[in-house]
Amino acid sequence: MRYEVSCLSGVAASGPYEVIVLKPRGRMTSLEAVYFGQELQEVCGGRYPNVLVDMADVIFLDSCGIGSLVGGLKVAKQQGVRLALASLHGPVRLAAELICIDQLFEIYENAQQFLDALATGLSTSLDS
Secondary structure, eight states: OEEEEEEEEEEETTEEEEEEEEEEEEEEOHHHHHHHHHHHHHHTTTTSSEEEEEOTEEEEEOHHHHHHHHHHHHHHHHHTOEEEEEOOOHHHHHHHHHTTGGGTSEEESSHHHHHHHHHHTOOSOOOO
């Protein structure tokens, strides 16, 4: 599995913000999920207050992939980091819905919607 990492910043009414965006590609299964999960946990270690996983280019997600996301969420909560997901679609959205992952994560239609929520100070999911 390949993934991109980028850092975005902006200014909201409450002040400046930074977001680390992880954008995995391909299948998020077993070995790929382990490597991605390690990177996600490292990013959620507290250096950045906002982390977004943009799933737009993920074509398949199994239980190992879900486990890597949940492991990242656990670290994020311990460190006071806001971790959100964006761009769930097709079989990835179906897998997430089957295990009610939307009850654990903030989920947004796309990365821009998350950035807009940060800029306006919203802290809840805007996904329908």
